[in-house]
Amino acid sequence: MYPTRRRLTQSLVALGVSLLALHAAHADQLDDIRKKGELVVGVLGTDEPNSFIDAKTREIIGYEVDLARAIAAKLGVKLQIKQLAVAARIPELQQGHVDLLAASLTHNKEREAVIDFSLTTFVTGQKVLVKADSPIQNLAALSGKKVVTIKGGTQEPNIRKAVPNVDVVTFDTGPQAFQALQQGKGVAFVNDEVSLLDQHAKLGAAKAGYRILDQNISVEPLAIGIRKGEKRLKEQVDGVLRDLEKTGDADKLFVKWYGPDTPLKFPKRTFKIDSDKVEG
Amino acid sequence: MPTLSFAPLLHGDYFTWLLTGLRLSLLLTGLTLLTALPLAVGLALMRLSPRRPLRVVGEAYVEAVRCVPLLVHMLFWYFGMPELLPAGLKERLYAGNIEVISAWAALTLYTAAYMSEDIRSGVRAVPAEQMHAAMALGFSPRAAMRLVVLPQALRITLPPLLSQTLNLWKNTSVATVIGAAELMYQAQRVESATFRGFETFALVTVAYLSVSLVLTGLAQWAQHRVSPARGGR
Numbered sequence: 001m002y003p004t005r006r007r008l009t010q011s012l013v014a015l016g017v018s019l020l021a022l023h024a025a026h027a028d029q030l031d032d033i034r035k036k037g038e039l040v041v042g043v044l045g046t047d048e049p050n051s052f053i054d055a056k057t058r059e060i061i062g063y064e065v066d067l068a069r070a071i072a073a074k075l076g077v078k079l080q081i082k083q084l085a086v087a088a089r090i091p092e093l094q095q096g097h098v099d100l101l102a103a104s105l106t107h108n109k110e111r112e113a114v115i116d117f118s119l120t121t122f123v124t125g126q127k128v129l130v131k132a133d134s135p136i137q138n139l140a141a142l143s144g145k146k147v148v149t150i151k152g153g154t155q156e157p158n159i160r161k162a163v164p165n166v167d168v169v170t171f172d173t174g175p176q177a178f179q180a181l182q183q184g185k186g187v188a189f190v191n192d193e194v195s196l197l198d199q200h201a202k203l204g205a206a207k208a209g210y211r212i213l214d215q216n217i218s219v220e221p222l223a224i225g226i227r228k229g230e231k232r233l234k235e236q237v238d239g240v241l242r243d244l245e246k247t248g249d250a251d252k253l254f255v256k257w258y259g260p261d262t263p264l265k266f267p268k269r270t271f272k273i274d275s276d277k278v279e280g
Numbered sequence: 281m282p283t284l285s286f287a288p289l290l291h292g293d294y295f296t297w298l299l300t301g302l303r304l305s306l307l308l309t310g311l312t313l314l315t316a317l318p319l320a321v322g323l324a325l326m327r328l329s330p331r332r333p334l335r336v337v338g339e340a341y342v343e344a345v346r347c348v349p350l351l352v353h354m355l356f357w358y359f360g361m362p363e364l365l366p367a368g369l370k371e372r373l374y375a376g377n378i379e380v381i382s383a384w385a386a387l388t389l390y391t392a393a394y395m396s397e398d399i400r401s402g403v404r405a406v407p408a409e410q411m412h413a414a415m416a417l418g419f420s421p422r423a424a425m426r427l428v429v430l431p432q433a434l435r436i437t438l439p440p441l442l443s444q445t446l447n448l449w450k451n452t453s454v455a456t457v458i459g460a461a462e463l464m465y466q467a468q469r470v471e472s473a474t475f476r477g478f479e480t481f482a483l484v485t486v487a488y489l490s491v492s493l494v495l496t497g498l499a500q501w502a503q504h505r506v507s508p509a510r511g512g513r
Contacts, residue, residue: 087468087471087472090475091471091477110475111475113475114475148459151465151468151469151472152468152471152472153472156469156472157473169379169459169461170459170465170469171457171458171459172457176359179359180359180459183359183362183363183374184370184371184374185374185378185379
């Protein structure tokens with residue numbers, strides 16, 4: 001092939017590729033979801049009761065999975081759950097490997113720059129778990145000490161903000177970080193309050209060996225993550241969440257996964273699904 | 281697609297994080313080389329030993345270590361093995377930087393298994409006549425091995441050993457799973473804080489690549505200058 005012709009072919013290919021990219025960028029995600037008949041939702045699968053593996057059926061279930069199911073039902077498409085690592089959540093959403101994130105995702109100002117959020121679906125605080133016989137009674141006592149937590153979430157920046165001089169070691173999953181605390185490789189484990197309560201409850205008889213500090217290191221509004229600028233998809237998601245709130249189903253879901261009959265034993269819901277604003 | 285920008289990563293805290301990570305990755309590589317090489321020589325000699333029990337132990341070690349992924353070794357040496365230590369020692373160890381120590385242990389044992397195979401090939405590549413001649417001159421088998429065969433074998437082995445060092449350098453990235461704050465760990469930290477995953481990993485790729493290229497260059501140089509193949513021609 002002559003060099004000029006080769007160059008022409010190359011430019012044509014490049015043009016084709018960029019047109020394809022342009023087309024993909026312009027197509028609305030909601031249309032795409034309807035066309036493929038499938039809503040892919042990224043979850044953690046390691047964070048009970050938001051999303052976790054059911055010991056009997058080996059399937060991923062949970063509060064956030066039920067929310068995702070309601071959204072898929074409203075869109076009239078099949079729900080496909082995809083398990084993600086904490087640190088991979090936002091990149092996977094940005095690159096379009098998942099349509100939505102229902103992955104214990106904190107809604108904060110920093111993240112608003114890169115993705116959009118649905119109405120707040122849950123409010124939790126982040127707290128600190130220590131061994132019962134530990135001399136640590138408050139956050140200030142953690143200064144200069146080694147604490148363990150999860151990679152890629154808001155836990156690490158929050159504890160560093162709350163205790164400037166703290167030494168933080170991070171792991172891929174909550175259970176790994178908790179194991180490091182159990183083995184004494186750190187003096188405290190930082191996580192969302194709900195996850196801490198859940199992991200604490202799972203200890204059974206060994207529960208007495210641990211306690212949770214009273215102070216919150218932060219308040220974390222959790223929401224469903226949506227790719228930036230997908231307004232129509234966000235409208236649909238928010239619509240489903242508003243309906244759940246209106247019909248009382250949101251409350252039922254809360255009681256099902258967090259209520260008095262669950263290991264977490266939350267007496268009642270202290271938030272409503274009605275806002276997508278967070279404090280900076 | 282968000283626009284690319286390296287500026288936020290190149291100044292301030294984020295760049296310092298990456299540099300500390302790079303420093304620990306290099307340190308892990310250096311420390312591991314220091315411990316893995318003698319262990320590898322020992323293992324190779326065990327496998328070449330005329331005594332069967334020694335050969336069996338050496339072979340069992342190499343096979344057992346090579347057949348298990350490095351990730352599993354890491355998790356075992358962090359979450360598993362240290363728990364078996366006596367309480368006093370355990371506490372002292374955990375108060376220090378147990379993440380780095382565990383990563384060092386796992387990398388040493390893993391790398392030594394591979395290096396020992398290279399060294400064994402090197403020893404076998406030295407003609408048997410060298411050993412016979414040395415013994416005919418009155419060297420004991422042990423002295424012949426130490427003074428005549430091994431020095432030649434290590435020269436032959438240098439290029440593959442450098443190639444193993446290259447693997448070791450890349451393998452240090454697995455230590456991120458046990459919380460050792462090496463380059464990969466810091467990169468993930470920067471990515472979570474800045475949401476600039478592409479730029480962060482581009483920088484990290486450049487860092488891994490530069491060190492790797494230096495090692496590759498050394499291996500080529502060694503091939504030309506030190507390897508006896510050239511001298512023989």
